[in-house]
Amino acid sequence: MQTIRCHRCAEDRPALASPPFRGERGEQIQGRICEGCWAEWLKHQTLLINHYGLDPRDAGARAFLYQQIDDVLLGDGEARSIDTSKQGSIEW
Numbered sequence: 001m002q003t004i005r006c007h008r009c010a011e012d013r014p015a016l017a018s019p020p021f022r023g024e025r026g027e028q029i030q031g032r033i034c035e036g037c038w039a040e041w042l043k044h045q046t047l048l049i050n051h052y053g054l055d056p057r058d059a060g061a062r063a064f065l066y067q068q069i070d071d072v073l074l075g076d077g078e079a080r081s082i083d084t085s086k087q088g089s090i091e092w
Contacts, residue, residue: 041073
């Protein structure tokens with residue numbers, strides 16, 4: 001099993017076995033994010049989907065989630081705060 005220096009937790013940990021998405025974003029995640037941080041992200045993503053009532057088949061919802069991946073995992077780690085007044089909806 002390959003290990004990487006995870007961008008998110010800054011530890012040497014097991015890498016993902018394969019990219020979670022096709023394309024550059026998936027390759028970046030596989031090369032920079034460990035299995036454990038990816039699993040944490042999936043839980044956080046589920047919370048976002050449920051809180052905002054997102055349909056991942058919707059292009060706007062996917063764009064929002066991809067932006068969160070870029071900010072939380074691949075960026076500085078700061079996610080947009082969940083606006084509890086917007087439960088069940090989100091503005092793109």
